[in-house]
Amino acid sequence: MKTKEIKYKYDKNGRLLFTKQMRKEFTILFPMMAPIHFTILQQVFNHYGYNAKLLTSTSPEIAQTGLKYVHNDTCYPAILSLGQLINALQSGEYDTKKVALMITQTGGGCRASNYIFLLRKALKKAGLEHVPVVSVNLSGMEKNPGFHITIGMLRRTIAAVIYGDLLMCLKNRVEPYEVKKGSTEELVMYWQDKLVKQMTNKSGFKFKDIRRNMDLIAQDFGKLELDQTRKIVKVGIVGEIYVKYASLGNNCLEDFLKKENCEVNLPGMMNFVLFKIDNRIEDINLYGGSFLKKVICKWLFNQCMEMQKSFNYSIKHYTNFAPPAEYSHVKELVKGINGYGNKMGEGWLLTAEMLELVDAGYPNIVCTQPFGCLPNHISGKGMIRKIMELDSRANIVAVDYDAGAPKLNQENRIKLMLSIGRENMNKEEEEVAV
Numbered sequence: 050m051k052t053k054e055i056k057y058k059y060d061k062n063g064r065l066l067f068t069k070q071m072r073k074e075f076t077i078l079f080p081m082m083a084p085i086h087f088t089i090l091q092q093v094f095n096h097y098g099y100n101a102k103l104l105t106s107t108s109p110e111i112a113q114t115g116l117k118y119v120h121n122d123t124c125y126p127a128i129l130s131l132g133q134l135i136n137a138l139q140s141g142e143y144d145t146k147k148v149a150l151m152i153t154q155t156g157g158g159c160r161a162s163n164y165i166f167l168l169r170k171a172l173k174k175a176g177l178e179h180v181p182v183v184s185v186n187l188s189g190m191e192k193n194p195g196f197h198i199t200i201g202m203l204r205r206t207i208a209a210v211i212y213g214d215l216l217m218c219l220k221n222r223v224e225p226y227e228v229k230k231g232s233t234e235e236l237v238m239y240w241q242d243k244l245v246k247q248m249t250n251k252s253g254f255k256f257k258d259i260r261r262n263m264d265l266i267a268q269d270f271g272k273l274e275l276d277q278t279r280k281i282v283k284v285g286i287v288g289e290i291y292v293k294y295a296s297l298g299n300n301c302l303e304d305f306l307k308k309e310n311c312e313v314n315l316p317g318m319m320n321f322v323l324f325k326i327d328n329r330i331e332d333i334n335l336y337g338g339s340f341l342k343k344v345i346c347k348w349l350f351n352q353c354m355e356m357q358k359s360f361n362y363s364i365k366h367y368t369n370f371a372p373p374a375e376y377s378h379v380k381e382l383v384k385g386i387n388g389y390g391n392k393m394g395e396g397w398l399l400t401a402e403m404l405e406l407v408d409a410g411y412p413n414i415v416c417t418q419p420f421g422c423l424p425n426h427i428s429g430k431g432m433i434r435k436i437m438e439l440d441s442r443a444n445i446v447a448v449d450y451d452a453g454a455p456k457l458n459q460e461n462r463i464k465l466m467l468s469i470g471r472e473n474m475n476k477e478e479e480e481v482a483v
Contacts, residue, residue, distance in 0.1 A: 055146065057179070064169075064191070067149055067181045072195035076100045077183065078137055079151040080130040083294040085220075085241060086213030086318060092245040093205040099196070101151070104133050107297045111136050112452045118171035124421030125451045126291035129298055131168050138177055145180055154186040155325075159394045159424065165191070201254075203349075207322075208254040211356045212244050214317030215263055215363070219270040221303075222370045225312045226275040233273065240266055260359045267367035282470045285314045285406035287399055288417030289425040290321060292450050299417050300456045302463075306415075309467055314411045316373065316402045319357050323376040324398045326350045331389070374405050382408070386435060387428060394424030400432045403445065412442040413470035415463055420451030444469050 055074070058066045067075075077099055081087060087103050094101035115132025134150050137143065150172075155162050165184050172178050184191035185198070216237050224233040244262065247253030253262060284306055292298035293315070306313050326346050333343045354376065361372035374382075380389075383401035391397045403414055416429045430447040437443045446466035448459050 058194075065179070065181045067183045067193035067195040069195045071149060071181060072098060075147055075149045075181075076102050076143060077149045077151045078102050078104055078134060078143070080133045081105055081295060081297065082130075082291055083213060083217070083318065084296075085216050085237065086209060088241060089209040089213060089245055089248070090206060092249055093202060093209055096205070096249045097199070097202055104137050106133065106136070107301075108136070111297065114139070116452055118174050119167055121452075122421065123167060124289075125419035126289060126295075126298060126422070127164050127167060128452060129295070130291065131164065131171055133297065134168065135171060135175055135177070138180065139175070145177060149181045149183055151183040151185060154184040154190055205248050205254045207353060207356065208248065208259055210318050210322060211259065211360055212240075212262070212266075214319050215266055215360055216240060217315060218317060218364070218373065219267065219368070219370075221313045221315060222368075223270055223273055223275065225281050225307065225310070226277050226279055228274040228276050233270075236269055236273065240269070256355065256359075259356060260363075263359055263363040264367060267363040271368040280310075280474070282309075282311045282413060282467055282474060283314065283411045284311045284467070284470070285316070285403070285411040285414045286417065287316065287402045287406070287414060288429060289395060289419045289422045290318075292417040292419040294318075298419065299450060300459060302415065302417070305460060305463070309464070311413075311467070314406060314409070316406070319353060319360070320376050320379060320398065320402070321395070323350065323353050323357070324392075324396070326353065327376075327380075328392045328396075371409065374409065379405050386439070387432060391424075391428060394422060394428070396424060396428055399425065399428040400436070403429075403432070403436055403443070404440075407436070407440050407443045412440075412444050412473070413466060414443070414445040415466070416445055416447045418447050418449045420449065420454075442473070444473065 055070065056068070058068055060066060077094070079101065081104055091101050091103045111132045112129060113132075114136040115128035118135055119128050119131050121128070130152070134152070138145055138148065150168065152164055152168060154165050165182055168182055169178070172180055172182070183193055183196050220233055220237050227233050244253055247258070252258055286293055286302065296303065303313055303315070326349055329346045330343060330350065332338065357375055361375060364370055364372040379398070379401045382404045383397050386404070387397040387400040389397055403416070406414055416433065418425055418430055433445045433447060436445065444466060446462055448462055450459070
């Protein structure tokens with residue numbers, strides 16, 4: 050039986066559209082960032098009839114592919130995420146006439162808003178301009194007849210974010226102290242699979258489901274046998290969102306820190322989601338805008354805040370760990386230090402996360418700085434001196450990540466920070482003993 054020929058359609062500006070026919074027949078590739086979150090998110094898209102495929106390759110060729118087709122003055126996250134997509138198309142694993150690419154579009158002042166245009170330009174250069182690109186955004190910037198974000202999809206996506214945050218948080222808190230090696234990873238995989246099955250069977254994304262699941266997850270992690278007498282340096286990771294979470298972007302930073310006998314604290318995505326929604330509400334308050342958009346943003350903000358409160362409740366009541374600070378407290382920490390008008394990229398939130406980490410007992414911080422991200426350098430590297438003046442416990446190192454930065458140099462800088470962290474930890478123990 051002959052397959053039906055694909056009919057390509059274009060909008061009035063000549064943009065190739067992702068059609069309803071493509072939705073049925075095409076595989077949609079999207080780049081990796083946070084493994085736990087994105088594995089769950091992939092199943093959300095599949096539940097709604099999209100054949101989504103998460104790219105997990107961390108081959109060194111990806112950066113070189115990105116440099117070949119994307120201008121080298123573009124920020125490093127763009128080079129990697131776009132390079133990963135094009136590298137997948139050129140791998141021979143996929144039929145390029147039956148595949149589409151998906152990428153987020155923020156709509157703000159960050160260059161991430163332009164990734165989609167850079168990707169189309171790169172595809173043309175690679176002779177792959179027949180591959181459609183789908184924009185995932187909440188600003189209505191690009192619409193495709195074969196792709197729609199529904200309320201149900203949005204609710205499942207938010208659930209995927211909060212579940213991912215909880216599993217990531219508890220994994221990082223527990224794993225360095227586990228008595229039975231591998232037990233933490235087994236529990237993460239168990240819950241990841243269970244949550245995916247729930248959300249593909251029309252459950253797991255409602256408030257009552259999320260609250261119940263988070264309580265059960267925290268209880269399971271609280272039952273793991275731990276040896277908390279181990280002397281372990283506590284390290285926080287902050288920075289540009291892609292390089293902070295993606296092992297491809299930070300040269301497997303989390304794995305390196307674990308080998309160095311560290312407990313890693315990686316702030317969750319929910320604060321970033323709340324930060325972006327909060328900015329849209331503030332923009333309408335200051336400059337005017339759609340009343341309906343403001344109502345929707347407020348509803349979404351309140352939904353996310355309720356989930357974050359449940360998140361903290363579960364950790365507080367079912368584990369021996371202190372829960373992370375809520376968004377409102379994190380926002381208050383940075384008041385008078387970095388203005389709320391600084392909202393490009395991670396904006397003031399990056400500074401606030403460093404302050405919150407020091408306050409929470411993670412004074413040793415790696416600030417991941419990708420090439421080409423000016424907001425990150427201002428709110429990250431540019432605020433380190435101020436933070437260290439405010440709190441003498443802060444021990445922060447800014448590490449640059451780009452295609453030409455040697456991994457050995459990055460690790461040596463981090464090791465120097467860790468050596469200071471160990472000295473400070475030993476001094477504190479001596480003072481307590483005295």
